[in-house]
Amino acid sequence: MNLRQISKLFYQLKLANQEMTTKFEKETGFSITRYELMMFLKENGQCSQTILQNELKIDSAAVTRHLKILEEKNYVIRERNKNNNREVVVRITDNAAKELEHCEREFSHSNKTIISPLNEEEENTLLSLLTKLVK
Amino acid sequence: MNLRQISKLFYQLKLANQEMTTKFEKETGFSITRYELMMFLKENGQCSQTILQNELKIDSAAVTRHLKILEEKNYVIRERNKNNNREVVVRITDNAAKELEHCEREFSHSNKTIISPLNEEEENTLLSLLTKLVK
DNA sequence: CGTCAATAGTTGACTAATCAAATATAACTT
């Protein structure tokens, strides 16, 4: 592929990302990043911000800001680690866990073609190509 | 796919987009959006901002701001349309056209696996899946 | 045991997008 074709591919990637991100937030009420963050806490229990940063592959500043918002909405609780006061230990609230479960149930009954027009096989192909791309 | 799987897919899309966008700018010196914008002008000649907005599928406010920056760098020229003073007619400068061509030549000699580890077939599959996704 | 380096998180400045409101011009309607 020449540069022009690469730029079209990457631009399409940008458009797809924008659209899917918006759709996801409209559908669930959570931004994709905050959804991933909370699901990680729900599935793996409490952890430090550094672990979240590595897991989500975003800047530590972004983590701080997301957590500030989630804390204000009572979706997470943050406490300094007694054994290492530099560290903040983050955990999800029951309230948030319930809301996430509600979201998943809702979605399982909804028409899935609204959020993605791809079939499962295509979605899997897409995921593996995207994964290879960032590797 | 359940919501959790969808969120992982979309999050991977976000990560891929961030990484490719950054790589593209490092490689070429142009942001992907401004590159697309200038290439459109180069390939299609002058046009109004509304046309650019539809072509790039971004907000008109974003178009205005990109053009302001490109104008300051002497990459585009903007003039009000004499026959319809609401409209701004935008065209690319010779200088910009030359720089874009230089970029393309550079890229054609470079190691393409740096910017994308996918082979051509995978790139084409990816493009068609992304296109279907935003359709 | 005191300094110096490393780690963890926060804050500020910047970018690129969105939406909504404002402005300017043109076109339509009576």
Place this chain on the structure above:
DNA sequence: AAGTTATATTTGATTAGTCAACTATTGACG
């Protein structure tokens, strides 16, 4: 010809990310 509506662009506020500079705490070592 005046008033209203539609079109084109701009500006301001907000969001989510980056990087760089700062603060606080811990650990290491001479």
